[in-house]
Amino acid sequence: MRSPQKMKIIQIDITNACTFNCSNCTRFCGQHKAPFFMDFETFKKAVDSLKDFKGIVGIIGGEPTLHPEFDKFIKYLAEHRPEYRKKTSIKYPVNSLKAYFEKLKYMNGARCGLFSSFGEGYYKHFELIQDTFPYQSLNDHSNINTHQGILIPRKEIGINDEEWLKKRDKCWIQNLWSATITPKGAFYCEIAGSMDMLFNGEGGWEIDNNWWKKEPSEFNDQIHWCENCALALDVPSIPATEQTDLISAEMEKRLLEINGWKMREKKYKIFDAKTYNSKDKHKYSPIWYLQENGDNGRVSLINANLTPKHIDIVLLNGKSEHTTISEEQLQNLDFKDFVIVFYNKIDLELVEKMKKCVFNPGFFYDLGKVGVIFNSRAKALENVDNIKFDKNLKNLWPKQKYSKISPKTIGKLNLSQKLNLHMITLFNRINGLCVKFMHNFN
Ligand code: SF4
Numbered sequence: 001m002r003s004p005q006k007m008k009i010i011q012i013d014i015t016n017a018c019t020f021n022c023s024n025c026t027r028f029c030g031q032h033k034a035p036f037f038m039d040f041e042t043f044k045k046a047v048d049s050l051k052d053f054k055g056i057v058g059i060i061g062g063e064p065t066l067h068p069e070f071d072k073f074i075k076y077l078a079e080h081r082p083e084y085r086k087k088t089s090i091k092y093p094v095n096s097l098k099a100y101f102e103k104l105k106y107m108n109g110a111r112c113g114l115f116s117s118f119g120e121g122y123y124k125h126f127e128l129i130q131d132t133f134p135y136q137s138l139n140d141h142s143n144i145n146t147h148q149g150i151l152i153p154r155k156e157i158g159i160n161d162e163e164w165l166k167k168r169d170k171c172w173i174q175n176l177w178s179a180t181i182t183p184k185g186a187f188y189c190e191i192a193g194s195m196d197m198l199f200n201g202e203g204g205w206e207i208d209n210n211w212w213k214k215e216p217s218e219f220n221d222q223i224h225w226c227e228n229c230a231l232a233l234d235v236p237s238i239p240a241t242e243q244t245d246l247i248s249a250e251m252e253k254r255l256l257e258i259n260g261w262k263m264r265e266k267k268y269k270i271f272d273a274k275t276y277n278s279k280d281k282h283k284y285s286p287i288w289y290l291q292e293n294g295d296n297g298r299v300s301l302i303n304a305n306l307t308p309k310h311i312d313i314v315l316l317n318g319k320s321e322h323t324t325i326s327e328e329q330l331q332n333l334d335f336k337d338f339v340i341v342f343y344n345k346i347d348l349e350l351v352e353k354m355k356k357c358v359f360n361p362g363f364f365y366d367l368g369k370v371g372v373i374f375n376s377r378a379k380a381l382e383n384v385d386n387i388k389f390d391k392n393l394k395n396l397w398p399k400q401k402y403s404k405i406s407p408k409t410i411g412k413l414n415l416s417q418k419l420n421l422h423m424i425t426l427f428n429r430i431n432g433l434c435v436k437f438m439h440n441f442n
């Protein structure tokens with residue numbers, strides 16, 4: 001066990017609402033009766049309490065972008081936890097989510113992090129997210145990854161105190177991942193915090209400036225949560241997409257009382273305690289979720305979640321049956337998502353390529369003689385009712401959100417982007433192997 005101050009990340013669980021109900025979810029999505037949404041006062045306290053914490057403050061759920069006050073929360077975070085590391089904006093259209101993901105999963109130097117599964121909320125808050133989070137842990141759950149069984153108390157599988165204490169103190173989640181703050185206080189471990197929410201526990205520590213400096217010897221009032229949790233043990237994993245929890249027979253009774261969706265729909269399996277053999281590592285050793293194939297499979301190559309949901313087309317000089325809004329509508333910002341404005345000729349092939357790329361809606365993309373692309377939801381247009389379409393239009397956007405691109409690059413990575421992607425992938429791979437080595441070595 002570690003003190004939270006030695007962790008790389010401390011989480012703030014702002015909601016446990018999620019678009020998924022993955023198997024063995026660490027936030028027990030699908031087991032709750034109703035999701036929680038942290039209130040703003042608690043969030044402010046949480047951010048303020050971590051002022052001197054040197055690592056990353058992670059915003060997590062559930063799916064955190066589903067929080068109705070996500071914008072307000074994130075603006076507060078950005079203001080009160082300034083970043084020193086340069087953020088990675090999507091300056092150029094991205095034609096592979098994997099390329100995008102690789103840029104964001106480098107932790108060092110980041111102070112704010114987001115954990116998201118790329119839903120509608122992520123698309124909606126895209127610009128704000130890129131402006132705020134240099135580190136993002138993204139998992140669209142479209143590829144198979146596995147989640148280890150959690151709700152299996154060690155006493156039910158007959159693990160004696162001696163063996164248990166050794167295993168518990170080496171728990172990979174607590175030793176690699178995070179402490180957390182939930183609406184009910186601060187916790188030494190994110191799973192303990194989630195269990196406290198699920199089982200209506202006594203709540204966590206007061207969210208003051210020192211809670212995260214506690215040492216393991218001070219965890220006594222919370223450590224009982226470990227007794228319900230099998231993450232330090234060698235119980236099997238289940239593909240997340242099966243939406244099925246592996247639980248113990250006693251847990252079944254407790255969860256039936258809560259009567260969440262997974263219990264109502266019988267989305268659970270009872271773990272046969274007799275089959276447990278802690279020496280049978282080969283059979284039960286949890287598949288390493290974090291850094292092996294699962295890591296590269298966290299984000300699919302298909303950009304469906306983040307590619308433009310709608311593209312309006314305008315032609316400035318001339319007429320075409322392919323325009324979708326008039327010049328007047330353009331000037332009144334009477335469109336909801338992306339617009340591509342062609343100067344002289346509509347290029348439908350370009351529009352098709354655009355549909356397969358990820359664009360930052362906060363950017364003004366200048367396509368030279370061909371036209372421009374922008375989004376009516378851009379922060380630059382927040383207080384603007386109408387625009388004049390001339391060469392000064394781009395000045396509404398800050399310089400760092402102006403991007404001059406050749407239309408030919410839409411839908412393709414150029415050589416330096418490809419090289420960059422390979423370098424970052426290689427770096428993350430080596431970093432991952434080091435983490436794994438250190439974990440095994442410990
Ligand atoms: S994406 Fe899956 S694992 Fe993550 S919070 Fe949602 S249900 Fe849980």
Ligand code: SF4
Pocket residue numbers: 168171172173174189190191192225226227229230231232
């Ligand atoms: S056993 Fe479970 S509750 Fe305890 S530290 Fe590990 S993950 Fe957290």
